[in-house]
Amino acid sequence: MAAEMEPPPLGDAGQTDFREIEDGEGFFVSTVTTLESPEPSSPDPPSMPAEGISTNGPKQEDISLDDDPEDLFAEATEEVSLDSPEREPILSDGPSPAITPVTPTAMLTPRMGLGTAEMFERSLDEIEEDDSGDTFDMHIAVSDPEKVGTFNTVLMYSYIKTSMTIFSKNETTVRRRFSDFLGLHSKLASRYLHIGYIVPPAPEKSIVGMTKVKVGKEDLSSAEFVEKRRSALERYLMRTVKHPILLKDPDVMMFLESSELPRAVSTQALSGAGILRMVNKAADAVNKMTIKMNESDAWFEEKHQQFENLDLQLRKLHASVECLVCHRKELSVNTASFAKSAAMLGNSEDHTALSRALSQLAEVEEKIDQLHQDQAYADFYLFSELLGDYVRLITAVKGVFDHRMKTWSKWQDTQLLLQKKREAESKLQFANKPDKLQQAQDEIKELEGKVQQGEKDFELISKTIRKEVSRFEKERVKDFKVVIIKYLESLVQTQQQLIKYWEAFLPEAKAIA
C-alpha cells in the first residue's frame, strides 16, 4: 500500500526551483502572493466561505499573463524560502494534530474493504470537526501553458496556490500535464464515488483539439482550445479543493505540491485500463436497469427527481447559451463588414459633412464590433462553460445516487443469500450430517456479519449523500449567483461603452448641413 504513495519530497527548499525549459519557447511562470494566514478558531462550519476565491480565479489569471517576465522572476526567487516551522508537511514523521487519525494506510485503500469503513467514517468526522480551525483560504491559478519537446508537443500547465495550515508552503508552483489531472480524477473517483462523495468530473479529452496543438498549428482555433482547456482545468482544481474531504486526500496533496508525479498511463483511452473502464461502464448501465429499489426514504426519491429536472433544464440552457455565443460572433463579423462598407461609402460621398459623418459611423461600428467580440468571449467563458461544468457535475451526482442503489442491492442480495443458507441449514438439521451442518452454521455466521456490514454501508452512503447533496446545493447557488452577477456586469459594461460611442457620434450626425 505504501508503494502507491510516495511521500512528496518535502522539506526541501529547492523544491520550487524553476526548471530550464528544453525548448525555451516563450515561457514564463507567474506567481501570486497569498492572502494571508487564516484566523484560528473561526466558528465557521465545514462549508467553507469561499467568496474571495472564486472571483479571483479568472481575473488573477489575466493579470499574471500580462506581467513582465523580468519582475516575476525576481519576485519568485524570494518567496521560496518561506518555510515556517509550524507548517509541518503532513506526511512526514510527526503528523500534524489535525490529521492524526487519518493514517496513510486507511486513506489509501482503493477498494474500501468492509473492515475499514468504520474507521474511515470516524476519521472523516474528526477531520470535519478540526476543519473549523482552518478557514478555507486557497487560491489556485492554472496558467502559462507551454509546449515542450519538439517531437510530441504536449502542453504542461504550471499552477500556483495560496495556502492553508495543512500545506507546507504559502506558495507553490508546479507543472502538470493534462493526463496528470485525469489521473488525479480517476484516483479520486475510484476512491470516493462509490461511498457517496460527489467527485468533480475532470475536463474532457479532445482528440481533435490536442492533435492540432501537437502538430504545432499556431492558429486562432488552437489558441482558443488551449485557453478553453486551461480555464476548465482551473475550475476543476478549484472545485476539487473546495471539497473538504477531497482536499485532505494525499493524492490531492501530492498533486498540489510535489514537483514530479508518476506518469498516469491508465488514463489513456486505448490502454488496458481504459478499455476495462469502458467495459465496466457498460456493465453498470445494464445493472442499473435491472435493479428495482424499494425506496423507503422519501427524501431520496424527491432529490432524485429534482436532479433529473435540473439536468434537463441545464442542458437546455447550455444549448441556448451556445447558440447565443455563435450568433454573437456572427453579429460581430457582420458589424465589421458593414463598418468597412460604410467607410467606402463615406469615401465615395461627395458632400463633405455627410462623408465625414459616414466615416465616423464606420469607426463607431468597428468599435462596436470589438465590443461584440468581447461580449461573446464573456458569454462563453462565464456563462456557457459554467453550465457545461454543471451538466457534468450533475452526471456525477446521479452516479452517486446510482452507487447508493448498488449498495442497497448488494445488501439485499446478501440478505437473500443468508435466508437461503438458513433454509438449507434447517434442512440439514434433520439429515444426519454433522460436519455439513457445522459448515452451514459457519457460513451463516459469516453471512450474518456481512448482512450487518451491508446495512451499515447502506446507511453510511445514505448519510454521506445527504451531506454531499446539501453542500452541492449550497455551492451551486453560490456559484451561479457569482457567475450570473459577473455576466450581468459584463453586459452593463457593454451598454456603457455603447452609450459612449453613440454619444460621440451624435454631434457628427448633427453637424451635417
Next chain:
Amino acid sequence: MEYDPKHTSTVVLKPFSQSHGVGVARSVSVDLNNDASLLIDIPDALCERDKVKFTVHTKTTLSSFQKPDFSVPRQHEDFIWLHDALVETEDYAGLIIPPAPPKPDFESPREKMHKLGEGEATMTKEEYTKMKQELEAEYLAVFKKTVQVHEVFLQRLSSHPILSKDRNFQIFLEYDQDLSVRRKNAKETFGSFFKNMVKSADEVIISGIKEVDDFFEQEKTFLLDYSSKIKDSTARAEKMTRSHKNVADDYIHISATLNSLSVDDNTALKKFTNVEGRVASDEELKLTELLRYYMLDIQAAKDLLYRRARALADYENSNKALDKARLKSKDITQAEEHQQQCLQKFDKLSESGKRELTSFKGRRVVAFRKNLIEMAELEIKHAKNNMALLQGCIELLKSN
C-alpha cells in the same frame, strides 16, 4: 406651384391604423405632403394571405379631381403599373422617377412562424408565447414598412410639380373600380423585362460617350461609384440587423429557461430581451431601410442620366446624319429638322436633369442626416434602458 428644392419640412406623423395605435415615422424622405392642394396618405391596409390591400386616401383642392376627399383600394401591382407608366412616358425622360416600392415580403416572419410551430413541443408555454409575440411584432414591422414605402412613393409624386399632374396618376388616385384591366398583361411584362436587359447593355456603351458638360460628367462618375457602394452597404446592413435579431431571440430562450430554473428574478432579464429586440428593429428601420431606399433612388437617378446620354447619342447621330445628307445633297431639310429635334430634346433633358439631380442631392443629405441622428439617439436611449434594467437585476441578486 413653385418648385423649391431647398424647402424642407418635417413630416406629420400619422398612425396607419387605429387598431395599432403607434405612429410610423416617415423617415426615408422629407419635404412631402406639405402642399394642401394635394394630400395623399395610406391610413389603412389589410393583409390577406399573400396580398396586401392598401387604402389610398386623397384630399385635394384641385378642380381636376371630381371630389375633394375620397379613398380607393389598391394593390401592390397597381403601384407598379403606375410607376412603369411614368417611366415609359417620353415627356418625363428628364425627370427622376421615384423608385417603385418593393413587393411586400412576409417570407421571413412566415418561415420563422412555421419553425416556431414545429418546435412548439420543445418549449415551455411561456417561451412559446414570448416567441410568438416577437414574431407577431416582426410581422407588424414588415407590414408597417411596406405601407410606408408605398405611401412615400405616392407622396413623392404628389409633391413633384410635373408628375403630380400626370393623367395616369390621377386615374390611380381616383378610379373607383379595379385597375387590373389597365395593368400590364403578361406580354407587356415580358417586353419590359427585355427592355431592362437592353438598357443595361446600352448603359455600358453610353457610359463611354464623351460628356460635354462638367456637371454631368461629375454626376455620372459620382452616381456610378456611389450606386455600387450603397448596394454593398445595404446588403451588409441587412446582415448585421438580422444577426442582431438572432441574438435578441436567443435571449428570449435563455430568460425562459432561467425562469424555470428560478435562479434569479427574471422580470428584469425579460425586459432586457425586449429592449434588445427593439434595438435590432430600430436599427433596421433607421439604417437599413434608409440605405435600401436610397439605393433604389440612386438607381432612378442613374436612369435619368442614361436617358439623357441616350438623347445625346441620338443628337450626335443626327449630326452625323445631317452631315451625310449635306454631302449627298439629299433630304437635307429632313435631317436638319431631326437634328433640331434631337438638340431640343437633349437640351430639355439636360436642363431638367440638372435641376432634378441637384434637388436629389439635397434630399439625400437631409434624409441621411435625419436618420443618422435618430438612430444614434435611439441607440443611446436603448442602451441607457438596458443598463438601468441590468443594474436593477444585479442589485436584486446581490441583496439576496
